[in-house]
Amino acid sequence: MFAKAFRVKSNTVIKGSDRRKLKADISAAFPCLSPEELSELVPNKEDLNVVKIYAHKGDAVTLYVLNKNPMFFQVEKQLYPTVYTLWRYPDMLPAFTTWPPVLQKLVGGADLMLPGVVVSPGGLADVKQGDFCAVNVVNNRVPVAVGTAAMSSTEMQNCGMKGKGVNVLHTYMDQLWAFGDKSSPPVIPPADCQGQTEKEPEGEEGSGGEEDEGMQEGREESEGEHDSVVVEPSDLNMQQLSLSEQEKDGGEEEEEQGNGEKEEEEKEEEEEDSRSPKEQMDALLLQCFLHALKTKVKKSELPLLTSTFLRNHMVSCCPRGKQLDIKKSSYKKLSKFLQVMQKEHSLVQVKELSKGVESIVEVDWKNPELRSFSTPEDCGPAEDSVEGTGASEVPYHPPEITPLYSVTARLETLFQDAQKRKGAVLQASDIRAIITDYVKKNELVDDTNKNYVNINPTLCDCLLEKSEYQEVEKLKWDDLFSRTLSRMQACHQLLFPGQAPVIRKGTVEPIDITVASRGSNKKVTIIKNLEVFGLDPAVVATTLQQRVQASCVLHAAPGAKDRLLVQVQGNQVQQVGKLLLDQYQIPRKYIQGLEKAAKPGKKK
Incomplete structure (x- = not known):
């Protein structure tokens, strides 16, 4: 199944x-x-x-x-x-x-x-x-x-x-x-x-x-270390194949190898086996974390999205030949690891600047643990250095957005049979199914025309206006559903890859692109609400600056707590649109202001 x-x-x-x-x-x-x-x-x-x-x-x-x-x-x-x-x-x-x-x-x-x-x-x-x-x-x-x-x-x-x-x-x-x-x-x-x-x-x-x-x-697998997770059956086949190859290549070939190489390999294996896989991954996480803070992160980059910190900074500090995978550590999630770094080590301060999106807002560069850390020499971005986290070259994946509706007090009696109380969050398909079941259960389908539903007292109180109480006796199915949705609280769910879904009230705030005039009638392009889609305004500003070869600055967004807006010199709506649509793959319906792009000049 x-x-x-x-x-x-x-x-x-x-x-x-x-x-x-x-x-x-x-x-x-x-x-x-x-x-x-x-x-x-x-x-x-x-x-x-x-x-x-x-x-x-x-x-x-x-x-x-x-x-x-x-x-x-x-x-x-x-x-x-x-x-x-x-x-x-x-x-x-x-x-x-x-x-x-x-x-x-x-x-x-x-x-x-x-x-x-x-x-x-x-x-x-x-x-x-x-x-x-x-x-x-x-x-x-x-x-x-x-x-x-x-x-x-x-x-x-x-x-x-x-x-x-x-x-x-x-x-x-x-x-x-x-x-x-x-x-x-x-x-x-x-x-x-x-x-x-x-x-x-x-x-x-x-x-x-x-x-x-x-x-x-x-039997050999069951007697070995059972902390290692085998995800795919093909991995089992590869392990069995490598085991049989090692047995075939044993004997005389092992005797011909130099004793010095064997002793070094045995020492390395003993050192690695002395710690469990989770302990090894915990140590690797801490090493990459300290290395990134000491050599990669700048004060001007703060606040820095935790996902960006992992993808762009910690990954590049992973030693060659090793694999950074938080799921194989004892923390399981980046947020839990950063909480430990904040509470027990006092290295960083992490805050949720917008709902469901955490950022590093402060780094204690004078921390003794960070100052005494010496950067290893064998660190560098490897092609397979990360599993499930992605390197800086890995493309951004937009969140999966699902429109939802919340049951209001007025409609609570209508959803009572489905055991959905006030505040219950549902998808439109679920609401349609609940309303259909209610109508059939109460035998409200019109006998003469199946396209209409007879209005009973519950539907009257929930869906009709006071002026319609005496006039409307029937409603079409589509009208019944549309009235129900219009009287519910709009919500939406954001599902970022590898994170728990986040449910917010209201409709999704689109990324807003506007063109404003500054002194001497100079045009600037302003981009808002990037954080809603998990985008780091600092990263977007840097990318745009390289693309259009124009100055980009960050400002605090007025009226929005702990949000930043990106300001680019000139009318760059077309370039911003290409970046959001092509590279970040944000759906066009969630981008507002693309029509403000500068029109090309007329040919002479």
Whole structure:
């Protein structure tokens, strides 16, 4: 179900009543959970969001996300635990065991077939057709997949372990797992792990070959460091290939290598292995951060957008051959890393100058930690130095803007059946569906003309003016929808790549381009509201200055707190338009004033 990317429809914080209902639903679906475990899964005070998505095949799915990790997903009113939940409680569902190479097929969307099931000495898990079940791999009883039983365990044995065993819905390394923090499963050896490892090599000789090799490779992976995250099945193949190549190239070739080179490599490996991958990434982040502050950032650049600081300054300070990825650190997000730098190290001050957009407003260059930092010599921008953050050459990606509408007090009774109270934020398609359901439920469609809807007291109070109470008895469908939207509070959602969505009231403020006259009738071009779209006015000013070869200055925007406007000498509307439309890919409807470009002179 989640083998391919899905589309997020909405992401809202769960209400108190819905939180209690969710806890009751989980308790009913999984009675094995104790009250303490239920409180851990659905805490009263921690962040718990409801995310509605559409899977790639069109299935409507509801996710319950706790601290950025999806814990449950609901399909057709059925609750299923994710692998993140099963890693906490591995015995929550009956499990079937398979070989590690089979996981690659499951991630690609395949179901678990019975020939791939490893039967333990205790027999198969006792399940009925349609029961929830999990899938784990040999030598680790922690589940790596979730699904439903295709047949009962009795039928599995009667058919000679042939056919489909588990209808797989969700796996480790699929898109639902990637929606969380992408952590790796813990390793918990099963109780009969030793018996399996001793008996399996003595099995049928015909079952060797690729299956035995896959089992051995899976064991080597499970016994290694489980902090490393394997994102794609192709990466597993590459790891197995590199492992087999190392085994083939061993022996005599290793003896022929110089002892001096081997000792140096062993020392480097020991130094790297002494720290976990997260600790190594934390140290790399701190190094790039201090290096950027000491050599890249200038006082004149402040305030500096945190995203620009990462993309243009920290990335270029990453040592060659290393990869800067905040998601692999203990901080997970740039904002959390900067908070630590501000509170514990007192190196910078970060403020949210506009809603959802943070900037570095002050740097303490006299800080002892920063003054004592010595810049390493092996630093420089590498072609593959960053994953998911981008270097300065990476093109800017505009935010995804979704128009939304908020339920007002006047319309609350109309949305009461849909359990949408005042302040609930909805998309236009959701509103249309709710109104349609309301009309059909109350049988308000006109019998003589299906294009009209009869007005009942609720629709009258919500949608009609006082002067229309006695006159209007019917409305067309389109008129019904347009009146509903016009009486709702306009909102919009901004979704920047790699960040949580930001919902704001009102319509989107477009980027405003104006041409004004200064002394001696000189023209200047002024650009406002760049921060709304995540653009750094200082970067835009520098780019324009290089393009048009004219002076650019920054001024505080009047009437807008903590915003800057860019002023360019001359009428540069055409060049500004090209920059915003072509390079930054801002939709034309969100740019205001392009018609003020200077008209070309007439040919003589």
